[in-house]
Amino acid sequence: MDKMTMNVSTTAVHIDGLSRRYGATRALDAVDLALDRGITGLLGPNGAGKTTLLSILATVNEPDAGRVSVLGLDPKDAAERLEIRRRLGYLPQELGYHRHFTVAAFLDYVAILKEITDRRRRAGEIARVLAAIGLEDRARTRIRALSGGMRQRLGIAQALLGQPELLILDEPTAGLDPVQRLRFRELLSDLPGDPVIVLSTHQADDIAAICPTVVVLLQGRVQFAGTPSELAATASGHVWAANERGPGAHLSWRSSDGRWRHVGGQPPAGADVVPPTVEDSYLLLSHAAGA
Amino acid sequence: MTRTVLGLARAEASLLVRSVLALAGLLAAGLVTWFGIHPVEPLWWHAAWQIGFGQLVLGLAVLVAAQLAAGRARRDGMAGLYASFPATAGIRTLGQLAGIAGAIPASLLLIGAAAVSVHLLGVVGTPSVTVLAGGLLLVIAAGAAGIAIGTRFPHPMAGVLGALALLLSSGTTHLVSGGGIWLVPWEGLQDDLGFLPGPLAGYPPAGAHGAELAGLAVLAGAAALAITVRSARARAGLATAGVLAVTLICLAGAVQLRPVPNLNRLVTDSANPASAQRCTTSSGVRYCLYPGFGSVLPSLEAAVHGVLARVPARLDRPLTVSQVGLTSLDATLTHGYPKRQVSRWNAELRRAPAIASPESAIYFPIWAWPAFGGPLADAHFNLALATADWAVRIPLVTIASSQSGQPSQPCVPVNQAREAIALWLAILAARPPAGELQAGVPAGNGFTAAVVDHKVIPTWSYPGQGAGQVDQIGFSPPQNTEAGYLLARAMTTLPEPKVARVLAAGWVTWLNWHTTDAQLAAALGIKMPGVPRPPLLGTGPIGNGPENPVCT
Numbered sequence: 001m002d003k004m005t006m007n008v009s010t011t012a013v014h015i016d017g018l019s020r021r022y023g024a025t026r027a028l029d030a031v032d033l034a035l036d037r038g039i040t041g042l043l044g045p046n047g048a049g050k051t052t053l054l055s056i057l058a059t060v061n062e063p064d065a066g067r068v069s070v071l072g073l074d075p076k077d078a079a080e081r082l083e084i085r086r087r088l089g090y091l092p093q094e095l096g097y098h099r100h101f102t103v104a105a106f107l108d109y110v111a112i113l114k115e116i117t118d119r120r121r122r123a124g125e126i127a128r129v130l131a132a133i134g135l136e137d138r139a140r141t142r143i144r145a146l147s148g149g150m151r152q153r154l155g156i157a158q159a160l161l162g163q164p165e166l167l168i169l170d171e172p173t174a175g176l177d178p179v180q181r182l183r184f185r186e187l188l189s190d191l192p193g194d195p196v197i198v199l200s201t202h203q204a205d206d207i208a209a210i211c212p213t214v215v216v217l218l219q220g221r222v223q224f225a226g227t228p229s230e231l232a233a234t235a236s237g238h239v240w241a242a243n244e245r246g247p248g249a250h251l252s253w254r255s256s257d258g259r260w261r262h263v264g265g266q267p268p269a270g271a272d273v274v275p276p277t278v279e280d281s282y283l284l285l286s287h288a289a290g291a
Numbered sequence: 292m293t294r295t296v297l298g299l300a301r302a303e304a305s306l307l308v309r310s311v312l313a314l315a316g317l318l319a320a321g322l323v324t325w326f327g328i329h330p331v332e333p334l335w336w337h338a339a340w341q342i343g344f345g346q347l348v349l350g351l352a353v354l355v356a357a358q359l360a361a362g363r364a365r366r367d368g369m370a371g372l373y374a375s376f377p378a379t380a381g382i383r384t385l386g387q388l389a390g391i392a393g394a395i396p397a398s399l400l401l402i403g404a405a406a407v408s409v410h411l412l413g414v415v416g417t418p419s420v421t422v423l424a425g426g427l428l429l430v431i432a433a434g435a436a437g438i439a440i441g442t443r444f445p446h447p448m449a450g451v452l453g454a455l456a457l458l459l460s461s462g463t464t465h466l467v468s469g470g471g472i473w474l475v476p477w478e479g480l481q482d483d484l485g486f487l488p489g490p491l492a493g494y495p496p497a498g499a500h501g502a503e504l505a506g507l508a509v510l511a512g513a514a515a516l517a518i519t520v521r522s523a524r525a526r527a528g529l530a531t532a533g534v535l536a537v538t539l540i541c542l543a544g545a546v547q548l549r550p551v552p553n554l555n556r557l558v559t560d561s562a563n564p565a566s567a568q569r570c571t572t573s574s575g576v577r578y579c580l581y582p583g584f585g586s587v588l589p590s591l592e593a594a595v596h597g598v599l600a601r602v603p604a605r606l607d608r609p610l611t612v613s614q615v616g617l618t619s620l621d622a623t624l625t626h627g628y629p630k631r632q633v634s635r636w637n638a639e640l641r642r643a644p645a646i647a648s649p650e651s652a653i654y655f656p657i658w659a660w661p662a663f664g665g666p667l668a669d670a671h672f673n674l675a676l677a678t679a680d681w682a683v684r685i686p687l688v689t690i691a692s693s694q695s696g697q698p699s700q701p702c703v704p705v706n707q708a709r710e711a712i713a714l715w716l717a718i719l720a721a722r723p724p725a726g727e728l729q730a731g732v733p734a735g736n737g738f739t740a741a742v743v744d745h746k747v748i749p750t751w752s753y754p755g756q757g758a759g760q761v762d763q764i765g766f767s768p769p770q771n772t773e774a775g776y777l778l779a780r781a782m783t784t785l786p787e788p789k790v791a792r793v794l795a796a797g798w799v800t801w802l803n804w805h806t807t808d809a810q811l812a813a814a815l816g817i818k819m820p821g822v823p824r825p826p827l828l829g830t831g832p833i834g835n836g837p838e839n840p841v842c843t
Contacts, residue, residue, distance in 0.1 A: 055371065058375045059374075059375060060374040060375050082377055085375060085376060085377040090372060090375040091372075092372050092375075094368065095369065095371075095372055096367040096368025097367060097369070097371050098363060098367050098369070099367070108302065109302055110300040110376075112299055112302055112378070113294060113295075113299070113376040113377075113378040113383070114376055114378070115294075115295050115377050116380060117295055117297070117298045118296035158372075170390070181775045215541050227468060234313045259719055261790065
C-alpha cells in the first residue's frame with residue numbers, strides 16, 4: 001500500500017519516492033503520495049515522519065531523495081519555491097511567538113512577510129482572520145498575556161493570512177478545548193476557494209469529522225491513504241464487544257457502556273463483532289506496523 | 292520585493308522607535324550630552340564633538356535593540372515559520388537594515404536639543420554640520436553592526452557584548468596613541484579641543500570621520516546580508532560592497548591619522564596670547580580674551596568688581612585678568628610630528644606669561660567659564676578669591692625653586708589678618724552657598740592640614756577649588772587655613788559697613804603679613820573662633836616632611 005494514486009486531474013500535491021534521514025534515523029522512507037484539493041488528514045504516532053513531511057511540503061525542509069510537486073510547482077527551483085510560498089499558509093508544530101508583540105502587530109508583521117504590502121488590505125486581512133478564530137477582541141493584547149489555546153488560534157490565524165491556496169497545519173488542534181476544536185472544524189469547512197489543506201493530528205475523531213482523505217504514516221512509510229470510511233473498513237471483523245476482557249486481543253478497554261471493546265487478535269468467547277471506527281483501524285494499523 | 296522591504300522597514304522602525312532600549316538610550320544619551328556640555332565653557336568646536344559622544348550612548352542602545360530585532364526569529368523559535376514566507380531571510384535583513392531609520396529621529400532630536408541647549412548657554416563659535424552629522428552616522432553604523440551581530444548570533448548577550456566592544460573601542464587609554472583616533476577620534480580629542488582658543492581649521496577631519504562611519508555602516512550591512520543571502524550573484528555584489536567599504540574606511544582613517552595642521556599657529560597663539568587676544572580695561576582692570584569670548588566679560592567683571600568695590604584703597608598697581616590657551620601639548624595633538632619639534636613647541640609654551648610669570652596676572656583657562664550653575668558659581672568664587680588675594684597682597688602663586696624644579700608646596704597665610712579679609716571680600720562678592728563654604732571644613736575624624744614651621748596647621752579648601760584656575764606644574768595658589776576661614780565667616784555675620792570702617796581705618800596695617808587674626812578680631816570686637824585640634828596628633832613639633840612656606 002505504498003503507492004496511493006488519486007484522480008490525477010485534481011491532484012494538487014504529488015510526492016514520489018520521498019526520503020529524509022536525520023543521522024541514523026529514517027524520518028521518511030520512499031514515500032509516494034498524491035493529494036487532492038480539500039482536507040487531507042495525516043495520522044500517525046510521534047516520530048512517524050508527519051512533521052518532516054509537512055515541513056518539506058512547506059518548503060522549509062529538503063528531502064534527501066525523491067520528488068515533490070506542490071500545486072504543480074517544484075520546490076527545488078528557486079522561482080517555483082517562491083511561488084509555492086506565496087500561496088502557502090503554514091503552522092509549524094511547535095511555533096514560538098514574539099511574546100512582546102501585540103496580536104495585531106504580530107499578524108501585521110507576518111502579513112508583510114507574506115508580501116501583503118498594501119496597508120488597507122493588510123488591515124482587512126488581520127480583521128478577517130481574527131474574526132475567524134474568535135480573537136477580534138484581543139488585537140491589542142500582548143501575546144505573552146494569551147493562554148496556550150489562544151496562542152494556538154493565533155498560529156492558525158497567521159497561517160490563514162492571504163487566503164492561501166495551500167494550508168499546511170501541523171497539529172493545529174493541540175491545546176484547543178472541545179468548543180475551540182469544533183470551531184476549528186467549522187473554520188476549515190468554511191474556507192473559500194477550495195484550498196489544499198494538509199493537517200496532522202493525533203485526534204482520529206478530528207480526521208473522521210472533517211477530512212475526506214486520510215493518510216496514515218507509520219515509521220516513515222505510508223500505511224494507508226483513502227477516505228475515513230475506507231480506513232475504518234480495514235478493521236471490519238476485527239473489532240468486538242464483550243462482557244469480559246479477552247487476553248487474546250491486541251488492545252482492550254472498557255467502554256462507556258461497561259462492555260469491553262477488543263481490537264485485533266483473538267476475541268473472547270461470546271464477543272459480538274461491532275462496526276469499527278477510524279480510531280480502531282488506526283490502532284490496528286499501528287499494531288500491525290509495530291509502532 | 293521593494294514594497295516588502297519598505298513594509299518591513301516601516302515595521303522595524305516603528306518597533307525600534309517604541310523600544311524601551313532605544314528610549315532608555317535616548318535618555319542616557321541626553322544626560323551624557325548634558326553633563327558633557329554644561330559644566331564647561333560652551334565652545335562649538337568642542338561641544339559638537341561632545342554631542343557626538345552622546346550619540347555614542349544612543350548608538351550603544353540602538354546596537355543592542357537592532358541585535359535583538361535581527362535575532363528575534365531564531366530566538367523566539369520562529370525560524371521554521373519565517374522560512375516558509377515568500378520574504379526571504381535576505382529581504383528580512385534588508386528590511387531590518389532599512390528599519391534603522393527609526394533611530395534617525397531620536398538622533399536628530401538629541402542633536403537638535405543639544406544644539407539648542409548649547410545656543411542658550413551662550414556658545415562661542417559656530418556649529419559644524421559635518422561634525423554633528425557624524426553623530427547621526429555613528430548611530431546608523433551601530434545599528435547596522437547590531438543587525439550583523441544578531442543575524443549570526445541571536446542570543447541577547449551577543450548584543451550586549453557588541454555594545455561593550457563598541458564602548459571599549461571608543462576609549463584611547465588601552466590603545467596605542469593614534470589607534471584611538473582611528474576608531475573614534477572625538478574621544479581622544481574632545482578634552483584637547485576644549486582648551487583651544489578657536490576651531491582648528493580642518494581638524495578634526497569631520498568629513499573623513501563621517502566617511503569612516505559610513506564605511507563601517509556599509510560594511511556591517513554587507514556582513515549582515517552575506518549571512519542571509521544565498522544567491523551567488525548577490526553575494527558577489529556584497530563582497531564588492533565590503534571591499535569598497537573597507538577601502539573607504541582605510542582611506543578615511545589615513546586622513547584622520549594625518550598630523551594636526553596649523554599646530555604651529557596654535558602654539559604661537561597660546562604662547563604669545565598678546566598676538567591673538569583682545570584686551571579691554573574696565574574699572575582699572577585689564578581683561579584679555581581670545582576673539583569670540585567677549586560674552587564672558589560681564590561675568591568676569593562682576594566677580595572682580597565685586598571684590599575691588601569693597602577694597603577701601605585705590606588700586607596702586609595694574610591688575611590683569613587673562614585667558615589661557617594651551618599650556619602643553621599632549622600625544623594626541625602632536626601625533627605625527629617629530630619629537631624635536633614637539634619639544635620646541637613645549638618650550639615655547641613654557642615661555643607663555645601664564646607659565647613664565649604667573650604672579651603677574653590672574654589667569655583662567657578657556658574651558659573654565661561655564662554658562663551657569665554650580666560650576667559657574669565656583670568659577671566666580673575662585674576668581675573673586677584670586678582678586679581678593681591680589682588686593683590684600685597675598686601671593687597669587689608660589690613659584691618652585693629653580694634648584695629643585697619640583698612642584699612647590701603652596702604658601703600658607705598662617706595667622707595673617709589679610710587672609711580672613713580676602714576670604715571675607717570674596718564671600719561678599721561671589722556669595723557662594725554657605726553650605727558649600729562650610730563643606731571646606733573637615734568634619735568628624737577627617738582633617739586636612741599643612742605643615743608650617745614643624746607645626747600642623749588645619750586648612751580650609753573651597754569644595755569648588757580648581758574651577759576656573761590654570762592647572763600648571765611648578766607653582767600653586769595659596770592654601771587657606773581653617774582659622775582664616777572661620778574668622779572670615781564670623782566677619783560676614785557683622786554689618787558690612789562696620790567691617791568696612793575697621794578695614795579702612797588701618798588698611799596698610801591689615802595688609803602687613805605680620806598682622807594677626809587675633810588683632811583683626813579684636814578690632815572688629817569679636818572673639819577669635821577656636822580651631823579644633825586635629826585628632827591623633829600631639830602638641831609637639833612633627834618630623835621631617837615637606838613643609839609649606841609662609842605667605843609673605
